[in-house]
Amino acid sequence: MFPIIARREIAPGIHSLWVKADRVASKARPGHFVILRLHERGERIPLTVVGTEPEKGLVWLIFQEVGKSTAELAGYSPGDALLDVVGPLGQAEPAGKVGTVLCVGGGVGTAPVLPRAREFKAAGNRVIGIVGARNRDLLILGREMEETCDRVYFCTDDGSFGHHGLVTDLIPLAQAEHGPVDRVLAIGPVPMMRAAVAKCGELGLPVTVSLNALMVDGTGMCGACRVTVGGVTRFTCVDGPEFDGAQVDFGELSARLRQYAAEERLAAERFAARRKGGECQCRGA
């Protein structure tokens, strides 16, 4: 069992979670993820390791409520425990010194960007952050990004904070204001990554993305997470999750992410209904 030490809603539907998992905490590096399982009937869900406190054996995760499992996790608090946390998983090549790096996070994608941004900074790079969200309330980790980066640009779809528009608008702007960019890291929803890759293609910038394919085991055993990169089938969990964005078949990835849409809807509806029902029963008892 892996005890939950803290959970806090940092934006509507987005939660910060600290869980005790000693072995993971001592090994995880930027770029790694874990797979967790809430309980005996739970599914295995991947979440990026945002940070660790190895001395205390703590792992920091940030997740957005999108379906049944994440909604259920949002109901966990200190005193509860996760049945399984396995990791660190994925390849986490050290960032190295490349020069000027643009770290672009869209929505909850800013969570996996932050540890990489910190690592790039520590390795001596100039790090420019671009953080986007649908609206002001959904912007996360703004302060942490500002503490880490040399400069952070913000944008919102509705203009409620920062630039009114998309992260892709800010990539050329950042380049114009800070001179040559050597590397771009873009993580967020698939349409955002796809657009960022297209923009970087126009500007001739190398871009790395982190893919969120559906997973089961996370150890290379099932192939559920396969994606086409450079015309070759790769397994996101063991060959990624980071890949050269220019090589990724995003259309296929989007289609594969929709594979269980009907089942996911059913599970979420049942869970919502049960939660309501449960509350009524509680009050009755």
Add this chain to the structure above:
Amino acid sequence: MPGRVAMPKQPPGERRKNFREVALGLTPELAVAEARRCLQCKNPPCVTGCPVQVPIKEFIGLIGQGDPAAALKRIREKNLLPAICGRVCPQEVQCEAKCVWAKKGEPIAIGALERFAADHGAADAAQPGRAVASEASPAPAASTARPSRARVAVVGSGPAGLTAAAELARHGYRVTVFESLHAAGGVLRYGIPEFRLPKSVLDAELDGLRRLGVEIECDVVVGQTVTLEDLWAEGFRAVFVGTGAGLPHFLGVAGENLNGVYSANEFLTRANLMRAYEFPETDTPIRTGRRVAVVGGGNVAMDSARTALRLGAEQVMIVYRRSREELPARREEVENAEEEGIEFRFLQAPTRILGDERGQVVGLEVQRMELGEPDASGRRRPVPVPGAEEVIPVDTVISAIGQGPNPLFIRYTPGLATTAGGQIAVDENGETSLRGVFAGGDIVTGAATVILAMGAGKEAAHQIHRRLEGQL
């Protein structure tokens, strides 16, 4: 002379709708009758067909005398997991192939008798006939009394790892098994379905192992969660690696990443390990579709096809590029599959998977084949019949064409030598290029069988013991 007894089974019409065990096990009467058919040969050839030399003649003799407990004891001297082997060994090419009765086509039902001894012979067997859950290795008193020796780590909890762990524990070593999944058992847990190997049988074996003092730690990917260096630092003196052949191969044809194309591993893992067949009571979904094509002809293909049927598919086909004679699956399971209504399409090789505009599978294109000259494996090579192509309308394709070595331990263990095929290379003692690190099972041989993995685990345990005693 009476003929070979038939294994009582759930009727096909019923069992194709449930996940309960198909083969019900011999009754005591049937077992005794079958045991008495054994000629108790002076130089029994049957034992030469068993990779771990189970004393077949002797244990069958004991069953014939109505003493399954003594029979079980004899078996356990050589085979630690008889309840499992009795159920899943390909007996028709191993022990039973060598039985003198095989020539007449009616070899003694050695596997069924081994299972009978395991299910009925445990001293604490609660209910004879359905006592599998209590069948477990009774902890030999000696091992717990012995002063504990060095710590040994076992990586992977498949049959190779479990057997190595049990043998080492019996020698008094303090053993920890590390497993990357959330439950132990390897393929016995995530691959072989409930209807062939009830999880209660596996759980009982795992309980027996824990009673021997073996610790099992799940959620640990050795190489990533802990490295080999960490294991040495934690005080382990030797390591056995049984990480298996779990990396699924895909067909290498267009359309393999369409929605509705599964590896057998994914399909079976969702069903077995994640219990997707109970969705939405459990959280992991599975999409079986109405018409399913399973590509391949081994046990993995049979298990996938029969699982798909039980999950509600209307039509399930096995697409195999050779003919019936070459099917590598256990014969019993091929018969079971046929009885349940699985269709076999022989001499057809997939050339393309067709999808619709949403990226969902709508068909499997196959090329008809005919058998040509024998190839390196001695089997006649399938060669395409020009122009003979066909599209089978299906909404699910399951690829069951083989697996490569699990990648993670190898990738994250510097200095570990591998073979051209990517398996871990070992010397004649099962030791890898790293001193004190031994390996066995599918990770060394490539995808093979449960009993071979067990044999390798047992032998490696023996060599580890020698090494730690300074004899190697």
